[in-house]
Amino acid sequence: MSLRRLFAIVLKELRQMRRDRITLAMIVGIPVMQLVLFGYAINLNLRGLSTGIADQANSAASRAVVMDMVATGVIKPTVSATTPRELMERLRRGEISIGVVIPPDFERRRFEGREAVQILVDGSDTVVQSAAIQLAQLPLDPRPSSNTAPLKAGPGQGGGPVSVVTFYNPERRSAVNIVPGLIGVILTMTMVLFTGVAIVRERERGNMELLIATPVSRSELMIGKVLPYAAIGLIQTTVVLALGVWLFEVPIRGSVLDVYLAAVLLILANLTLGLLISTKAQSQFQAMQMTFFVFLPSILLSGFMFPFAGMPRVVQWLAEVLPLTHFLRLIRGVMLRGASLLELWPDVLALLAFTAVMMTLAISRFRKRLD
Known part of the structure; x- marks a missing residue:
């Protein structure tokens, strides 16, 4: 072995790496991205969960209970309702994650030690369930009046003055939450990768010369590249759905269409x-x-692995740009909560807008030229 020749090969690789800007970006970008995401963006302690309040008692004591809950920072009242049915409907549409119901006879229930506050939880996210149970275990009113008994927390899932009622996944099975999200993760990984190499492969194999000689327009070429992979994506969706229902008994409460x-x-x-x-x-x-x-931020920031509500506001704005974020809301809303796409129209419009912008940019950047 010649050290001179070995050094020449090493020097050649370093020079080639220096010319490859994407490789250089990965050398620095990957550790920086992971450090920022795991250290700053990802937070397992949920804060500011969107919450609906149905205070039917509307008394000083009931308002104090709500204020004590808000003071924990776990919930953020965004919706006011008059009945528990309204809160359940908003839970189904994904507008809120938690609903707090205080009945009209709150004072009497509280004095008698019966269930006085009910917390409704969207169980399609198991992390939200855990936050709600912790919320129910707090001493919500440490300042009782002289003629009432103090409101202490109940034993988690119900049976005490504060009870938690979980919808859509009362068993807290992680598969119910993960399998619908896996559809989006798999489609994100495969679809972006397949088409990411599509045009490049034509150029490397010499097929681009043949395409240039044809009357095929840029739009026709791009759309023609997309359609076959769309069929593959639907096949993958079917496989994941079938295995999820068969192996893990994941429900499909909404329309299969x-x-x-x-x-x-x-x-x-x-x-x-x-x-x-x-x-x-x-x-x-x-x-x-x-x-x-693209894949790393998608899987970390979309809410698939880590709770979306625990991320800083700036990171949430970044996550709103990712298609997987909106798909997770759609698929969990349809499969687990039985919602329709019309009820989830903001996320539908977000995906349509993203597709239109990306296709426009791709067509405008593509040139039927070898240089």
């Missing part, structure tokens, strides 16, 4: 993002590297 329509929205969003990547990457390896930069 809505499930597939939500999947189509995510598939199109990811495919157009992959096309945009393919117009920027110079090789298939670069396309895979750029896909990794």
Whole structure:
């Protein structure tokens, strides 16, 4: 072995790495991204959960109970309701994560030691369930009046003055929460990667010359690249759904058609993002590297692995740009809460807008030229 030749090869690799900007970005970007995400953006302690309040007693004591709950920082009142049915409807549509119900006879129930406060929880997110149970275990009113008994916390899931009622996943099975999200994770990983290398592969294999000689327009080429992978994405969705229902008994409470329509929205969003990547990457390896930069924030910030409500406000704004964030709200709303896509229209519009913007940018960047 010649040390001179070995040194020459090492020097050649370093020079090639220096010219590869994407590789250089990954050398520095990946540790920085993970440090920032895990150290700053990801927080397992939930704060500011959107909450609906139905204070039917409307007394000084009931308002004090609500204020004590808000003071914990776990909940943030965003909706006022008059009946528990209104709160349940808003839970189903995903507008709130927690509902607090104080009955009209709150004072008498409190004096008799019966159930006086009821906390309704969206159980499609198991982390929210845990936060609600902790909330119910707090001494909510340490300043009782002289003619009433103090309101102490009940034993978690019910049976005391403060009870927690969990909807959509009362058994707290993690599979019910994870399997619908896995559809989005798998589609994000595969769809972006497949199309990310599509145009690059044509260029590397020499097929681009043949496409240039044809009368196919840029729009026709891009859309033609997307459609076959859309069918593949639907097949993947079917496989995950079938295994989820068969192996893990994950319910599909909403329309199966809505499930597939939500999947189509995510598939199109990811495919157009992959096309945009393919117009920027110079090789298939670069396309895979750029896909990794998209996939890592998606899986960490979308609410799949870590609670969305625990992230700082700035990070939540960034997560709203990611298609997976909106898909998770859609798929969990349809499969677990029985909501329809029409009721979840803000996330539908977000995915449609993302697809339109990415497709426009991809078509505008693509040129039927080898240079």
